[in-house]
């Protein structure tokens with residue numbers, strides 16, 4: 152594989168429209184050799200769209216791409232690969248029922264012999280790349296067997312195996328644990344001596360740690376470009392959102408936690424995971440009204456099973472879940488919803504919304520049978536439309552109209568739709584699972600404020616997160632989950648990153 | 662008749678019965694692995710059966726008679742491939758719902774074949790068909806010989822195609838692409854695999870196999886053509902693909918199971934065993950339903966995007 156080295160890559164006047172939306176609006180962007188360009192911006196600003204254009208996946212409506220000063224046209228990703236450009240996509244592009252080697256071979260055209268797939272060559276290449284960059288992967292594992300962090304590594308290895316020397320990374324850290332993130336940043340720093348990188352992230356400390364220059368995108372336009380070292384994360388956040396961003400914290404809010412018996416009490420919960428293992432093994436905790444209990448832990452320690460059980464999506468083997476005195480353990484989702492439980496699920500696309508339904512419909516989905524939204528078996532379209540218009544305004548949902556399919560929104564806006572629905576229902580308790588994963592600073596600030604407002608209104612909140620900052624900022628108490636049990640509960644103000652990190656690793660020192 | 666020869670008879674009959682299902686099922690496996698299920702399989706088989714029947718019927722008294730069967734088979738295969746491409750045009754390019762389009766194709770093939778048959782042939786007419794070709798030596802092995810090595814060439818071909826299709830699916834670049842576009846087309850697309858083209862190719866191959874399966878029915882199994890010759894075998898083939906978990910070896914198992922049940926019920930009738938024949942006829946079909954209901958959910962095996970059209974710029 153011999154490419155002409157990429158000394159400069161330039162996008163000129165790139166414009167892309169989707170029905171009702173100008174996703175990229177005359178964007179100019181230039182990246183030089185051996186440099187890391189960070190691209191940041193709110194959800195839906197057009198970052199992914201721009202990168203998909205650069206990869207030849209989308210065709211721009213206007214504008215051109217220049218490579219070393221010469222205009223090129225990319226009609227498919229093959230053209231981009233042919234010039235040594237590779238991308239790690241925001242959503243994993245790995246076929247789950249194929250092995251790591253097969254996934255790499257799929258893109259490595261040199262392994263496509265006339266009547267034979269040369270998996271040996273692919274495996275050899277994987278080995279070379281993973282040794283060279285210290286990215287251990289098991290070439291024979293099936294992708295579905297891998298953890299999220301491992302899949303992220305495979306994505307990177309795959310892209311490098313295809314010969315990429317200009318690397319686009321679209322939110323590569325959004326699903327990684329803090330340790331994994333640190334490792335990746337270190338690795339990218341090393342790699343940037345040989346390659347050029349475009350790095351997309353919502354986490355500004357990563358941008359600071361890694362990039363040489365930064366571009367900020369807002370509503371499809373570049374609104375700022377500059378050297379990273381000249382600007383603080385706070386500056387960048389302000390430039391990105393158009394206002395000062397101050398993440399709220401529980402200590403700064405005046406509402407004191409309501410003392411008293413648990414509003415939501417979980418006792419001795421035992422639940423099986425998908426593979427038949429005991430995912431929750433005698434787990435207990437209490438959340439009082441007006442309290443945020445943070446649940447910290449490395450993902451995969453039972454968080455998902457807990458959230459599903461609390462919301463009637465998984466049957467416990469034993470144990471009880473009491474909400475305001477009513478037993479919910481083992482009852483169906485409808486009963487749980489009716490009893491006043493709110494839920495912000497982990498996977499917003501498959502659980503929180505029906506992607507093909509409009510925003511309007513998704514906003515009433517949980518209570519569509521009640522008199523608010525239907526009468527005599529007919530939908531009350533008037534109130535439903537008014538509800539949607541009102542929530543769109545209050546939650547700043549960015550969409551062409553409330554009739555747009557919810558699935559076509561950017562991640563942050565889907566999250567706002569879910570949040571709007573859950574909060575408008577006035578729940579007694581709320582289970583929020585990774586509520587700000589993949590969201591921009593502005594959206595994160597907004598969601599944090601909403602959670603604190605709910606707390607002040609007397610809602611008991613279980614906040615599941617891997618972001619220690621988020622947990623520490625918002626929680627009255629922090630419970631650390633490890634292997635399906637609560638290892639320890641500490642008051643929020645006593646917690647430090649270090650102590651939580653140790654607990655999350657299962658170390659319980661007195 | 663003693664029990665031994667009763668069972669031997671069931672086996673001897675069952676093997677050739679399985680061939681039409683096996684051929685069509687192998688083709689449908691490729692279709693479904695690429696993410697498209699073709700319910701029109703039955704219709705393609707009807708067209709294949711009809712077209713394959715024509716040359717031996719019309720050329721019987723001409724010098725071309727010796728190669729008439731071969732011409733018929735080629736005609737059926739070509740027509741099957743074309744119908745597969747037609748189906749691809751409808752469901753891949755125009756993104757029509759696959760279930761409805763498949764039923765349409767089934768009716769198109771079935772109706773066209775039936776109408777043309779009544780118009781130009783009419784009545785029940787037989788053809789000589791494809792003679793059997795005992796394999797020298799092997800066919801004289803006791804028990805195994807008559808079960809496995811005393812059939813017409815298409816039977817051997819069908820069983821040889823099982824490892825061939827397995828190899829294609831799991832060991833060739835094309836098979837890899839087929840599996841990728843059926844499971845996660847967006848990922849395949851992001852690697853520069855032309856999703857639509859691969860699906861067209863898969864549907865053409867699947868159609869050709871269904872055409873061949875039809876030709877087998879009219880030329881080798883029934884040695885005649887009739888409106889209802891296919892008798893739901895196309896739909897059974899589709900069901901067998903689920904049963905066999907999108908794996909050629911599994912398809913073969915399913916096809917054999919079904920056809921052994923079929924030959925069992927025939928043998929029951931022929932032997933004059935006192936058993937209501939309506940129930941005997943139901944047996945294989947009931948078996949398919951029961952088995953399908955019992956098959957464990959195939960997580961992480963089959964094509965996850967089965968039935969869904971792909972559009973690069975569409976998010977939902």
Ligand SMILES: Nc1ncnc2c1ncn2[C@@H]1O[C@H](COP(=O)(O)OP(=O)(O)OP(=O)(O)O)[C@@H](O)[C@H]1O
Nearest residue numbers: 169174194195196197198199200560561562974976
């Ligand atoms: N295929 C599509 N069809 C319709 N609209 C789309 C499509 N892809 C993106 N959009 C819209 O274009 C805008 C830009 O989306 P894009 O995914 O590029 O945002 P982003 O900056 O990557 O956001 P995020 O940080 O959430 O990933 C959004 O408003 C989105 O709804």
Ligand SMILES: [Mg+2]
Nearest residue numbers: 198199200241
């Ligand atoms: Mg994006």
